[in-house]
Amino acid sequence: MSGVRWLNAEEQRVWRAFMTAVTKFSEHLDRQLQxxxxxxxxxxxxxxxxxxxxxxxxxxxxxxxxxxxSRSRLSHAVARLEKEGWVARRACPSDRRGSIAELTEEGFAVLEAAAPGHVTAVREHLFDVLSGEQLRVLAEISRAIDSGLTVECAKAREELAEL
Incomplete structure (x- = not known):
């Protein structure tokens, strides 16, 4: 394809290292919570x-x-959380089409019980393996990526609204 800015060898290494780290970290946190x-x-x-x-x-x-x-994915997840008794759904008083999800006392207790293990996993596999300078740079990089995607997502939402 003409006009494509292909990744050079170093960019390929950075991209793959980034994706491997993000994927492994996310999978580790998910396994720990499960x-x-x-x-x-x-x-x-x-x-x-x-x-x-x-x-x-x-x-x-x-x-x-x-x-x-997505709204459909969230609705499915909230339905499962309702079955557990951790979330309750109710109609929105100002808009009959909308609904409100509310954390139950049982759900809050489950969250309180889960938080220490989750925070420990985050600390051990992110904060404890990076220096202060690396954390500062990671925060800067994360904000830059997020900012670029926020602009891109806003454009996509505007395009969908025009359809």
Whole structure:
């Protein structure tokens, strides 16, 4: 393909090292949560988001955005969390089409029990293996990647809205 800026050998090494590290780290965190708390990382992220929201409740559409999830995937996950008794769903009083997910007391207790193991895994495999300077650079790099993707995602949403 003409016009494609192919990766050179060094860029290929960086790209593959980055993807390997991110994938292994994510898989490790997911396995730790499954083993110690009986939930996948995606469920933990939902519980965390709700625990940090005002009143421990959030509109489903907002929760999907916060968790970087599609609405259908989030709805499926929340349905599973409802079956566990960790989340309750209710109608949105200001918009009948919308619904609100709320963290239950049982869900908060499950989150509190899961958090120490999760934080330990994050600390051991991210913060403890990097120097202070590496962490500063990682934060800078992460913000740059996020910023570029945020702009790209906003453009994509605008294009979809025009269809």
């Amino acid at each position: 083993r110690d708390s009986g939930m996948p990382m995606a469920y933990y992220e939902i519980l965390v988001a709700l625990s940090e929201a005002e009143g421990r409740a959030m509109r489903m559409s907002e929760l999907a955005a916060v968790c970087h999830s």
